[in-house]
Amino acid sequence: MKKSIADLAKIRQETLRKIQLRDKEDTNCRIVVGMGTCGISAGARPCLSAIVDEVHKRGLSNIQIVQTGCVGMCRLEPMFDVYVGNEKVTYVNMTPEKSRQVVVEHIVNKRVIQEYTIGEVEK
Amino acid sequence: MQFYRAHVLICGGTGCVSSKSHELKAEMEKELKALGIDNEVQIVMTGCFGLCEAGPIVIVYPEGTFYSQVKIKDAKRIVTEHLYKGRIVKDLLYYESIQQDKIKAVNEVDFYAKQKRIALANCGVIDPENIDEYIALDGYQALIKVLTQMKPEDVIEEIKLSELRGRGGAGFPTGLKWDIASQYKDDMKYVCCNADEGDPGAFMDRSILEGTPHSVLEAMAIAGYATGAKKGYIYVRAEYPIAVKRLQIAIKQAKEYGLLGEDIFDTNFSFDIEIRLGAGAFVCGEETALIESIEGKRGMPRTKPPFPAEKGIWGKPTLLNNVETFANIPLIILKGGEWFSKIGIEGSKGTKVFALGGKIKNTGLVEVPMGMTLREVIYDIGGGCPNGKEFKAVQTGGPSGGCLTKEHLDTPIGYDNLVKLGSMMGSGGMIIMDEDTCMVDIARYFLDFTCEESCGKCTPCREGTKRLKELLDRFCTGKGTFEDLDRLESLAYYIQDNSLCNLGQSAPNPVISTLTHFRDEYLAHVVDRRCPTGVCKALLQYTITDKCIGCGSCAKVCPQECIEPVGKVINEKTNRRAYVIDHTKCIKCGACIEACPPKVSAIITQ
Ligand SMILES: Cc1cc2nc3c(=O)[nH]c(=O)nc-3n(C[C@H](O)[C@H](O)[C@H](O)COP(=O)(O)O)c2cc1C
Numbered sequence: 001m002k003k004s005i006a007d008l009a010k011i012r013q014e015t016l017r018k019i020q021l022r023d024k025e026d027t028n029c030r031i032v033v034g035m036g037t038c039g040i041s042a043g044a045r046p047c048l049s050a051i052v053d054e055v056h057k058r059g060l061s062n063i064q065i066v067q068t069g070c071v072g073m074c075r076l077e078p079m080f081d082v083y084v085g086n087e088k089v090t091y092v093n094m095t096p097e098k099s100r101q102v103v104v105e106h107i108v109n110k111r112v113i114q115e116y117t118i119g120e121v122e123k
Numbered sequence: 124m125q126f127y128r129a130h131v132l133i134c135g136g137t138g139c140v141s142s143k144s145h146e147l148k149a150e151m152e153k154e155l156k157a158l159g160i161d162n163e164v165q166i167v168m169t170g171c172f173g174l175c176e177a178g179p180i181v182i183v184y185p186e187g188t189f190y191s192q193v194k195i196k197d198a199k200r201i202v203t204e205h206l207y208k209g210r211i212v213k214d215l216l217y218y219e220s221i222q223q224d225k226i227k228a229v230n231e232v233d234f235y236a237k238q239k240r241i242a243l244a245n246c247g248v249i250d251p252e253n254i255d256e257y258i259a260l261d262g263y264q265a266l267i268k269v270l271t272q273m274k275p276e277d278v279i280e281e282i283k284l285s286e287l288r289g290r291g292g293a294g295f296p297t298g299l300k301w302d303i304a305s306q307y308k309d310d311m312k313y314v315c316c317n318a319d320e321g322d323p324g325a326f327m328d329r330s331i332l333e334g335t336p337h338s339v340l341e342a343m344a345i346a347g348y349a350t351g352a353k354k355g356y357i358y359v360r361a362e363y364p365i366a367v368k369r370l371q372i373a374i375k376q377a378k379e380y381g382l383l384g385e386d387i388f389d390t391n392f393s394f395d396i397e398i399r400l401g402a403g404a405f406v407c408g409e410e411t412a413l414i415e416s417i418e419g420k421r422g423m424p425r426t427k428p429p430f431p432a433e434k435g436i437w438g439k440p441t442l443l444n445n446v447e448t449f450a451n452i453p454l455i456i457l458k459g460g461e462w463f464s465k466i467g468i469e470g471s472k473g474t475k476v477f478a479l480g481g482k483i484k485n486t487g488l489v490e491v492p493m494g495m496t497l498r499e500v501i502y503d504i505g506g507g508c509p510n511g512k513e514f515k516a517v518q519t520g521g522p523s524g525g526c527l528t529k530e531h532l533d534t535p536i537g538y539d540n541l542v543k544l545g546s547m548m549g550s551g552g553m554i555i556m557d558e559d560t561c562m563v564d565i566a567r568y569f570l571d572f573t574c575e576e577s578c579g580k581c582t583p584c585r586e587g588t589k590r591l592k593e594l595l596d597r598f599c600t601g602k603g604t605f606e607d608l609d610r611l612e613s614l615a616y617y618i619q620d621n622s623l624c625n626l627g628q629s630a631p632n633p634v635i636s637t638l639t640h641f642r643d644e645y646l647a648h649v650v651d652r653r654c655p656t657g658v659c660k661a662l663l664q665y666t667i668t669d670k671c672i673g674c675g676s677c678a679k680v681c682p683q684e685c686i687e688p689v690g691k692v693i694n695e696k697t698n699r700r701a702y703v704i705d706h707t708k709c710i711k712c713g714a715c716i717e718a719c720p721p722k723v724s725a726i727i728t729q
Contacts, residue, residue: 002381005267005388008258015259021185022130022248030185035209048128052163056126064185065128067209 017061028062029107033080036070042077043095050096051080054103063107076118082106090118127165129206132182132247136171136333137326137365139178143195144168147179150195154202164206170334172247173488174234177217182247187228191217234485237504239466241474242290242327242450243490246334251369254376257337263382265456266341269348270390278349279305282452284460286472291317291408291445292523292549293625294538300442304350304432307440312352314343315436315443317413318359318366321405322521323572325552327476328446330488332359332366335450336373340396342452344383347394350442355396358413360403370398405522405576409624410443412578423580424624445550447476467493471537475551481518482557484509491536498532501555512557516640520549522569523629525636526562545636547629561658562641563648566633567595573630584627587618591634598645600661601652608645612638653729663711663728670725671701677715677726683708686715 003011033039033048048067055063073079076092082102089112091102098116105111114120131151133144148166155161172180177191181201188211190201197215204210213221219234220227229235240246249256257263269278283298304312316339320328332339343355359367374396377383385393399417406412407422414436416422435441451473455463464472471493477500478488484506491500497517501507508514516526525546527534534540538548556565574588594611597603615631615638622628638645647653654662667677667686673693678686685708690701704715704726716726 001379005271008263008267008380011255012258012261012264015255018126019130019249019256019259021128022132033209035207040208049163052126052128055128066185069208069210 017059020061021064028084030064030066030083031080031103032066032068032083034069034071034077035067036074036077038070038074039077039079042074044078044080046096047078047080047094047099050099051103054100055107058103058108060103060107073118076121079118084110091116092118092121125162125165127163128185129164130184131164131166131201131206132169132184133166134170134172134178134180134247135168135251135365136175136178136330137363138171138175139180140365142179144179146195147181147193147198150198151202154199155206158202158207160202160207167250168252169249170246170251171330171488173238173243173330173490174217174485175487176485180217182229186211187230188226189217189220189229189232190215234487234489234504234506237495237499238490239474239492240490241454241463241466242331242338242447242476243334243488244454245338246330249335251334251336252372254337254373254380257335261457262337262453263341265453266344266382267388268456269345270388270392275305275349275351278345278456281456281460282349285451285455285463286460287448287451287455287463288471288538289445290447290451290475290550292520292547294548297444297448300432300444301346301349303430304352304440304442307433308351309440311354311437311439312350313436313439313441314346314350314352314355315413315417315431315441316343316355316357316446316449317408317410317443318357318363318446319401319403319408319413320360320363320446320550321403321408321576322523322550322552324480324554325478325521325550327478327488327551329363329366331446331450331476332363333369336366336369337377338450338453339370339446340373340377340383342449343396344387344394345452345456346442346444346449348392350440352440352442353393353395355394356399356417356436357396358399358401358407358417361400362403367398367400374398404578405572406578406624406626409626412624413443414441421578423578424626426623447551468535468537470539475536475548477551477553479505479553479555481554482508482512482560483555493537494535496533496535497527500536500553501532505555508555508557512559514555515558515560516556516562518546518554518556518565518569518633519552520547520629520632521552521554522572523547523625523632524549524552525632526556526565526640527636528640545639546632559656559658561599561654561656562637562644563595563598563654564658566637567592567599569633570595570630573626577626577630581621581623581627583618583621584623584630587614587622587627588630590614591618591631595634598648599654599659601648601659603645603649605649608649657728660711664706665704665709665711665713665715665726665728667702667704668725668727669701670723672720672723672725673699673701674720674723675702676718676720678702680714680718682712682714683710685709 078094079092181190219232287297288294411425412422431441476490518526570592574592577584579585615634685705688700690703
């Protein structure tokens with residue numbers, strides 16, 4: 001179907017969001033999910049899927065979701081780090097539901113969920 | 124379109140496709156499905172990444188992990204280890220992207236770090252068969268800009284400001300060409316894209332069409348608007364099936380979106396594009412021969428003037444530009460001519476794509492700012508000659524260009540600089556030669572090509588290139604004389620001065636430049652009947668060295684019976700002598716070398 005200039009702008013915006021992660025320089029936020037054997041067996045995969053889904057549903061852009069290996073605190077898995085700028089926050093004992101909350105609160109609303117962070121849990 | 128957390132970009136350029144990148148994609152998709160993560164990870168076939176040497180290339184984002192020479196059997200490991208568990212498969216990484224255990228992203232390795240990509244900006248980043256991805260990276264914004272905010276004169280002014288020069292060979296100022304083409308009034312006018320790319324070894328145009336076909340379509344529409352043309356032709360060789368297919372898809376998509384066709388963006392501007400396939404004759408890259416070919420006639424050059432801008436396709440005013448020239452246009456419009464003119468050096472602005480080939484480590488395609496030195500391109504990006512061999516010369520400009528030597532390595536690359544040194548930019552082919560290359564043989568190789576490709580219309584080129592080639596044959600087989608050398612030189616200049624088109628006018632360049640820079644090699648072929656590099660087999664001489672122990676194994680196998688123990692005495696008591704080859708009878712079969720005991724290895728060729 002023939003597109004107007006406005007249609008093109010819409011396509012541009014929507015598609016850009018999806019392919020943006022091919023530009024390494026242009027990231028606001030990184031979520032690094034532990035995917036060692038420990039993480040996977042503790043249920044890291046459904047958490048990862050939940051994060052991907054939530055990011056998609058909220059239409060967030062410039063977000064990198066990557067995996068990493070075991071960081072040596074296997075009893076706290078599933079866990080992931082959220083980097084915004086130079087700030088790093090580590091969330092532990094995650095579930096898919098909690099993961100979604102982190103995306104909404106931490107990334108969208110810019111509020112760290114203290115009670116899920118490693119600092120709180122380890123107290 | 125779905126959101127994917129990881130994108131796997133697989134090179135779908137001709138090089139990587141021939142090393143099975145399509146099968147690799149299918150295999151990865153299968154593995155992703157098996158693990159149930161096919162809805163999280165997207166696989167995209169892109170255009171050429173440029174580092175063809177290391178193909179098939181796979182790049183995984185967001186990390187930018189650079190895998191090279193990926194085999195089909197490796198698909199499973201990349202999927203289960205990297206994409207499922209997040210562990211980079213280190214042994215599949217491109218060798219340079221892992222150093223002291225630090226893993227570099229694709230944009231950090233030397234091959235890419237020094238490049239600047241304008242024409243190839245989208246190549247290896249977007250899926251060329253998906254117009255939305257092109258649009259996402261500002262695609263068709265330049266067309267919107269010219270149609271809604273600029274008058275045709277403004278567009279031409281902007282191109283002039285950029286100081287862009289044609290990338291097809293001659294380096295004619297593009298803005299001026301557009302200006303001239305816009306002056307001629309007629310009921311029908313055309314825009315034509317030259318995608319014949321006949322220079323052997325050059326493949327930037329193919330890669331642009333394969334990697335970002337919409338860039339060319341958009342630029343042609345802009346050119347149509349600027350010059351008052353309604354119709355465009357792309358002349359592309361049928362030997363580029365992937366490029367042709369992607370162009371067809373791109374044209375179809377652009378028409379569906381109304382970006383080509385009638386009344387684009389309701390602005391009253393209409394533009395349509397048609398593909399014409401060429402049969403792959405070098406001469407059909409010459410603009411007037413190309414026009415003849417489009418009209419269905421035999422591809423032979425016309426006399427100029429009239430130039431195509433006045434009388435081109437079907438006798439109508441035609442603007443003709445090269446693929447890479449067009450590929451620069453959208454960004455010039457979006458970022459401004461001034462931005463473009465700040466890149467490069469006086470007289471040569473912007474970037475140029477070069478195809479590195481021959482004796483070089485990183486064979487492939489690179490785009491660098493004009494003014495970079497040959498040394499930077501050949502060593503820093505290209506990695507120098509493989510196997511520790513020494514660099515000898517580089518042929519720029521393909522069969523129409525000339526060779527440059529070590530002392531030219533620090534020349535900043537630009538149109539005028541290269542011409543001054545007796546070579547030219549041409550379409551950007553760079554063939555690197557190492558110490559083992561015979562320059563007489565190389566000249567013969569290029570002459571062989573032009574001789575074959577001469578269309579036959581004018582005598583200097585048709586007959587002249589043949590005679591040149593025969594003379595070179597004589598040198599390579601040890602029959603050349605001093606008179607031949609004189610004849611070679613005067614004939615070369617005669618052809619240069621008298622041929623109808625640039626094919627003939629430039630055909631002697633390889634001869635002239637090798638004569639200038641490597642005359643001693645010609646002399647060795649004539650005076651000593653010797654090829655210093657040993658390439659010209661007919662000139663090889665087999666010699667038995669001091670290492671000979673006098674066993675006679677060689678003499679026994681010599682079919683000419685021309686090896687006899689008449690050399691110096693090896694053993695005083697038995698009076699055993701070293702063997703010697705009679706060169707007048709030797710037929711250079713090599714049997715003696717094989718017969719000589721490996722521990723001795725006394726026979727050498729030189
Ligand atoms: C023998 C010969 C072959 C040529 N082959 C090509 C070619 O393959 N592609 C190309 O763009 N120009 C080729 N040219 C140059 C064209 O005639 C023309 O100058 C060029 O396409 C103009 O586009 P530009 O101004 O954008 O460079 C060739 C010229 C000659 C004499």
